[in-house]
Structures are given as structure tokens and as C-alpha cells.
Amino acid sequence: MKYPVTTFRQLYYTCKEQRKQIFEVALENEVDKGDYSEYQVRLQAAKSLNAMKEAIQEGLKSTELSPSRMSGDDCDKLQRRYANTRSILGSTAEKIMIYALATSEQNLRMGTIVACPTAGSCGIVPSVLIAYAEENKIREDDEINALITAGEVGRIVSNKMALAGAVGGCQAECGVASAMAAAALTQMRGGTVKQVINAAALALKNILGLTCDPVCGLVEIPCVKRNPFLAIHAVTASELAMADIMSKIPPDEIVDAMEQTGQLMSPLLKESSKGGLATTKTALALEKNILK
Amino acid sequence: MNQSSIIDIISPIMAGPSSSHTAGAVRLGLLVRNIYNAKPDKITFKLYNSYASTGKGHGTDKGLLAGFLGFSVCDKRIKTVFDTPEAKELNYEFEYLQDFNRHPNAVDFVIEGGLNMLISGNSVGAGEIEITNINKFSVNLNGKYNTLLLVYEDMPGVISAVTAVIQKDNVNIASLHCDRSGKGKDASMCICLDGELSRDCFKEISELKDMYIVRYIKKLES
Numbered sequence: 001m002k003y004p005v006t007t008f009r010q011l012y013y014t015c016k017e018q019r020k021q022i023f024e025v026a027l028e029n030e031v032d033k034g035d036y037s038e039y040q041v042r043l044q045a046a047k048s049l050n051a052m053k054e055a056i057q058e059g060l061k062s063t064e065l066s067p068s069r070m071s072g073d074d075c076d077k078l079q080r081r082y083a084n085t086r087s088i089l090g091s092t093a094e095k096i097m098i099y100a101l102a103t104s105e106q107n108l109r110m111g112t113i114v115a116c117p118t119a120g121s122c123g124i125v126p127s128v129l130i131a132y133a134e135e136n137k138i139r140e141d142d143e144i145n146a147l148i149t150a151g152e153v154g155r156i157v158s159n160k161m162a163l164a165g166a167v168g169g170c171q172a173e174c175g176v177a178s179a180m181a182a183a184a185l186t187q188m189r190g191g192t193v194k195q196v197i198n199a200a201a202l203a204l205k206n207i208l209g210l211t212c213d214p215v216c217g218l219v220e221i222p223c224v225k226r227n228p229f230l231a232i233h234a235v236t237a238s239e240l241a242m243a244d245i246m247s248k249i250p251p252d253e254i255v256d257a258m259e260q261t262g263q264l265m266s267p268l269l270k271e272s273s274k275g276g277l278a279t280t281k282t283a284l285a286l287e288k289n290i291l292k
Numbered sequence: 293m294n295q296s297s298i299i300d301i302i303s304p305i306m307a308g309p310s311s312s313h314t315a316g317a318v319r320l321g322l323l324v325r326n327i328y329n330a331k332p333d334k335i336t337f338k339l340y341n342s343y344a345s346t347g348k349g350h351g352t353d354k355g356l357l358a359g360f361l362g363f364s365v366c367d368k369r370i371k372t373v374f375d376t377p378e379a380k381e382l383n384y385e386f387e388y389l390q391d392f393n394r395h396p397n398a399v400d401f402v403i404e405g406g407l408n409m410l411i412s413g414n415s416v417g418a419g420e421i422e423i424t425n426i427n428k429f430s431v432n433l434n435g436k437y438n439t440l441l442l443v444y445e446d447m448p449g450v451i452s453a454v455t456a457v458i459q460k461d462n463v464n465i466a467s468l469h470c471d472r473s474g475k476g477k478d479a480s481m482c483i484c485l486d487g488e489l490s491r492d493c494f495k496e497i498s499e500l501k502d503m504y505i506v507r508y509i510k511k512l513e514s
Contacts, residue, residue, distance in 0.1 A: 110370060116303075119306065151298035155297065273346075
């Protein structure tokens with residue numbers, strides 16, 4: 001491969017011309033850039049996958065509250081509900097929501113998680129990927145391929161804008177995580193290259209404008225609950241993509257729109273905790289009561 | 293264009309809750325540990341702006357200390373670092389300040405000991421960091437490259453003498469950043485390398501004339 005892949009359009013045509021899957025082209029591209037070997041990328045993916053699974057298992061068992069005492073027991077509540085009640089979405093979706101909360105709460109306890117792409121959005125990719133893999137007996141190699149596919153989606157977006165709430169709002173963190181999860185899921189379901197990229201595009205398009213207004217400046221409210229929400233959001237994107245419902249706006253143009261939206265977003269709503277939820281009456285009262 | 297890697301997107305494996313405020317803090321501490329490279333009598337961590345106002349909730353103080361003690365970003369001891377034997381042997385304190393001329397996640401490391409050092413850095417997002425100043429010299433360190441840091445007397449020929457030694461190892465120079473306090477006074481050089489510098493070359497550079505500080509700062513694990 002002579003020219004590095006920097007856009008979704010290039011990724012799609014490279015896969016199509018060479019009759020390859022996204023993770024194959026992504027790995028070749030990493031090797032061509034010269035910083036890492038294919039083995040190094042696969043090894044990191046395997047390590048990250050393993051750490052994601054451990055974080056879920058730790059999170060499932062714990063009800064320890066965060067240092068602020070504002071959260072930490074929601075995963076337990078959801079597990080107890082699904083112990084004897086069915087959701088309307090089916091058992092895989094139940095597991096996804098539980099795993100997303102488990103990971104995200106583990107993050108608040110200063111537990112070990114994988115920033116994927118960021119710590120605040122750490123529950124989205126693992127919950128979708130691992131819950132689906134468990135329920136459908138997906139081989140570990142294919143889980144790793146799905147994680148690399150997710151990584152490629154995040155990488156292409158990050159070439160245009162920083163994946164940080166302070167730069168682009170939450171659309172750049174949980175929004176991108178959801179697009180990554182949608183791609184990983186669609187890959188594991190045997191979607192075509194077109195369907196995988198379209199799943200990411202649909203997820204990203206639907207989350208444009210999401211702000212980052214954390215209460216008390218902590219990665220906690222609304223971040224923890226946003227993880228299960230955006231995990232299911234990724235599932236919706238994958239469902240639509242598998243039915244060949246196409247995003248009318250191509251993914252690269254969605255990324256451009258996201259970057260522009262991030263620039264237009266007031267700094268008060270970009271991780272500064274000076275607007276939105278962070279300055280509500282209740283948030284300001286909480287700020288007085290919790291540790292600073 | 294410097295493209296990111298998939299590895300940046302699906303890592304690091306880290307102690308939560310924040311890549312900028314926890315993992316970034318640990319990595320700043322680790323890099324400063326490598327720069328100082330000795331046991332200090334005392335270290336003061338000065339946290340600015342967002343680091344100061346939300347640092348306790350994010351474990352930024354724990355992260356900075358853990359990094360300086362050599363703990364990695366995923367070390368399970370970060371959460372309880374204040375109770376570790378390593379921390380109890382160190383004389384440290386924290387200060388919390390607001391200064392809007394500084395980066396939102398800025399920190400100063402004031403280190404006292406055989407050599408006094410003031411090292412300033414920022415956590416720039418997603419766990420990425422930068423060290424911007426050492427003892428008032430501007431530097432450009434991000435932990436991604438093995439870096440040779442030199443402080444020496446400003447005079448002609450030093451850059452070529454140093455790079456000639458590096459050439460013996462056949463190591464490519466990724467970037468070179470120089471600064472000085474004034475003509476003929478102290479100068480600094482910050483050389484990022486694509487490979488490893490041998491001990492012999494390091495020794496040879498250390499023995500060049502009028503070198504005050506010579507440090508080989510290893511890159512951080514991702």
C-alpha cells in the first residue's frame with residue numbers, strides 16, 4: 001500500500017480493490033507507517049481486550065461508591081432487575097447495558113480500565129463487543145479483529161479532530177466510542193465492509209452536538225449512565241446498517257460536520273463545567289457537598 | 293502529517309477515572325522521574341486550574357505522586373499510593389493554584405535536593421502529555437521518544453559536537469529543540485531520537501566541555 005489510509009472513503013476503496021476486510025487493511029496501514037509491526041498491534045489489541053474483560057468482571061461484583069459518593073451502585077441495581085425480569089430488548093441488550101455500567105463504574109473507583117478511546121467513554125466498546133461475543137460464541141481472534149476494526153474507525157476520526165471533550169464535546173468521546181462499537185458489532189455479525197463503515201457513520205451522525213458538561217468537573221454525571229445509552233445507540237446503528245439503510249451523508253463529511261460542530265460549541269460546554277448540567281441548581285449544591 | 297495509530301485509540305490500559313486527569317498525571321510524574329533521575333529531599337506538586345479544582349476527585353494528586361514513584365498508569369497501587377511504603381519514604385506536598393495564563397491541566401514539579409529543578413508540564417488530553425520547561429528553559433518532551441536533554445554553556449560548535457557523537461550510533465534524530473538564557477550564558481538542547489543511544493555515546497556526550505546537565509530520558513510505555 002503506497003498511500004496511507006486517512007479517510008473512510010480511502011478505507012472503503014482499498015478494502016474493495018484488494019478484497020480485504022477493514023482490520024486487514026488497517027493492520028497493513030499500521031505496518032506501512034513504520035511505527036509498529038502487525039504483531040505489536042495485535043498484541044496490544046489482545047491485551048486491551050483482556051483488560052476490558054477483567055474490568056467487566058470486577059465491576060459486576062462491586063458496589064463500592066466513587067470518591068464523590070455520587071455513583072457506583074447502578075450496575076448492581078440493573079443486575080438485580082434482570083435477575084428475574086426480562087427487558088423488551090432481549091438478553092444480549094441486557095448484558096450490554098450491564099457491562100457498560102460495570103466498566104464505567106469501575107473507572108470511577110480508580111479501577112483498571114481501557115481508555116477506548118477515552119476513560120470517560122470506556123464502557124461503550126467493551127460492553128457491545130464482549131456481550132455480543134459471549135452470547136454468540138465468537139472466537140477470540142474475531143473479537144480482536146473487531147477491536148482493531150473499532151480502532152481503525154477511531155483512528156480515522158482522530159486524524160481530523162482530537163478525541164477530547166475539551167476540544168469537541170462529548171460527541172468526540174462517547175459519540176466516537178459509539179461509532180467504534182457499531183463498527184465492531186457489525187464486523188462480528190459478518191457485515192460487509194460497506195455495512196461496517198455505514199454503521200459507524202450512522203452512529204456518529206446521530207450524536208452530533210453532544211456536549212461535555214460534567215457535574216462538579218468529574219467524569220461521573222452524566223458520563224456513567226451515558227455509557228449504556230450510547231452502547232445501545234451503537235446496536236441501533238448496526239441494526240440499521242445490516243438492513244442496508246444508508247447514511248445519506250458520507251462518513252468523511254459527517255466527521256467534517258462533527259469537527260465544525262465542536263468548534264462552534266461554546267467553551268462553556270466543553271469540559272469546563274461552566275454551563276449545561278454542571279451549572280444547574282442541583283449540580284451547584286452537589287459541588288458544595290462533595291470533596292473538592 | 294503525523295497520523296495517530298490504532299494503538300493510541302484502543303489503549304492505554306489505565307487506572308480510572310480520567311485519561312487527562314489520572315493517566316496523564318501518572319505519565320507526567322513518570323517523565324519527571326526520568327528527567328530528575330535521583331532521589332530528591334523534597335518535591336512539591338503545584339497543580340493549576342482544572343487540575344487544581346477537580347484534581348482530588350480525579351485522583352490527579354495520587355497519579356502525579358504514583359508516577360514520580362515509578363508506578364505505571366495501570367498500577368493497582370495508584371488508588372492507595374499515599375499508604376505505600378514508597379510514598380512514606382518521600383517528602384512531598386501539593387499546592388492548588390489558579391492561573392489563567394497557564395494550560396487548564398498544568399503542573400509544576402518543584403524538586404529540592406542535590407540538584408534543584410523546576411519542571412513544568414501539561415496534560416493535553418487522552419493521556420497525552422508535554423513537558424514544556426525545565427529550570428526556565430523551554431523544552432519539548434512528550435515521552436514518545438528517547439530524548440537527550442543537555443544544559444551547557446552557550447558557545448559555537450556544541451550542536452555539531454553532540455550530533456557527531458549521536459551519528460556514531462547511527463541513530464536518527466527525530467527533532468532538535470534549542471534554547472538559551474542569553475548569549476554566552478546557559479543553553480539547553482532537547483534531542484528526540486528514533487532509536488536507542490548507547491552507553492558509550494552517552495558517556496562521550498557527558499564528557500564534552502562545559503556540560504552542566506546531561507540526561508538520557510527513556511520514552512514512556514504507551
